[in-house]
Amino acid sequence: MSLVNLYSDTQTRPTAAMRAAIASAEVGDEQRGEDPTVLALQERVAALLGHEAALFLPTGTMCNAIAIRLHIRPGGDELLLGRSAHPLHFEAGGQAATSGALLTPLDGERGMFTAETLENAIAAHPVGDNHAPRPRLMSVEQTTNMGGGRVWPLAQVGEVLAVAVRHGLRTHLDGARLLNAVVASGVAADEWAAPFDTAWIDFTKGLGAPVGACLAGSSDLIAEAWRYKQMWGGAMRQAGIIAAGGLHALDHHVERLAEDHANARRLAEGLATLPGIVLDPDEVETNIVIFSVPDAPGLCARLEGAGVRMGAIGPDRVRAVTHLDVDAAAIERALRAAAAVVRA
Numbered sequence: 001m002s003l004v005n006l007y008s009d010t011q012t013r014p015t016a017a018m019r020a021a022i023a024s025a026e027v028g029d030e031q032r033g034e035d036p037t038v039l040a041l042q043e044r045v046a047a048l049l050g051h052e053a054a055l056f057l058p059t060g061t062m063c064n065a066i067a068i069r070l071h072i073r074p075g076g077d078e079l080l081l082g083r084s085a086h087p088l089h090f091e092a093g094g095q096a097a098t099s100g101a102l103l104t105p106l107d108g109e110r111g112m113f114t115a116e117t118l119e120n121a122i123a124a125h126p127v128g129d130n131h132a133p134r135p136r137l138m139s140v141e142q143t144t145n146m147g148g149g150r151v152w153p154l155a156q157v158g159e160v161l162a163v164a165v166r167h168g169l170r171t172h173l174d175g176a177r178l179l180n181a182v183v184a185s186g187v188a189a190d191e192w193a194a195p196f197d198t199a200w201i202d203f204t205k206g207l208g209a210p211v212g213a214c215l216a217g218s219s220d221l222i223a224e225a226w227r228y229k230q231m232w233g234g235a236m237r238q239a240g241i242i243a244a245g246g247l248h249a250l251d252h253h254v255e256r257l258a259e260d261h262a263n264a265r266r267l268a269e270g271l272a273t274l275p276g277i278v279l280d281p282d283e284v285e286t287n288i289v290i291f292s293v294p295d296a297p298g299l300c301a302r303l304e305g306a307g308v309r310m311g312a313i314g315p316d317r318v319r320a321v322t323h324l325d326v327d328a329a330a331i332e333r334a335l336r337a338a339a340a341v342v343r344a
């Protein structure tokens, strides 16, 4: 029986229909602005996120790297972001190297900090104090990946944005899984993303495309972003081949994220009944399930032997992520395997 791969929503393979769209994509030289499929995708994402312009990039990591470089002035500028945020842990320390940024982690429930926490962090580094770094940029991760796929409440996003703007900070939305938040909340993508200076979505998470992400912002910021795309080797040629996967995903793989969310909830409810596993299914809002267990690497190794892959994200924490290659029947199989492994 095939593996139930809940390791990550990055593990999806393109569907036959997506491969057909990729195979028939019109292409041109992207660096010259002549790839019609890339141009179409950029226009589509700019409109979706409520921004003037957008830039197709190979990865979400490059979206963060370029956006942060646009906002941060090397020379003591500070980026304030959630303690579990992606740039702090999974981007090879890149913000220190490519932007010279000081990253200040903010505590908060499941990756979501409050306006008060942000206000206090900014107050700790007052304007005009030559001893202090300069608070310059706030980043919000929606949904919170290592926070368990939580959806920041719209009001809380509004509150942290208000604090950031009042203090003259730039604002960035890491929307790797923004469309999961859109489907879970019913709040449109532009309502989430337009108030930020820059925002991006990833095509390789729940959307199920093989390559690519798209960064949106003002025409001026995106023009400047093009310089870094070129400088850092992210400018491509007939990139319509991969952009076609993104367009296909926006057409066919957004509403279906609701299935992933229902599957994650079902997985969480089943896991919560097993001895030694601690989680609250009500905290599962989208496609990520994080639970506590005494020996996470041990459990994952035994699950793998039983045909189910999950990821140990710490000595006692496991992450399971649903996506379009895992259907409801596979979730039931995963639960039967988990029950057998836990009881053995």
Ligand SMILES: *Cc1c(COP(=O)(O)O)cnc(C)c1O
Pocket (backbone or CB within 6 Å): 058, 059, 060, 061, 062, 064, 086, 087, 141, 145, 174, 176, 177, 202, 204, 212, 213
């Ligand atoms: C995956 C992810 C990224 C990086 O995206 P890649 O396309 O894998 O480079 C950034 N932020 C968050 C929250 C992510 O989940």
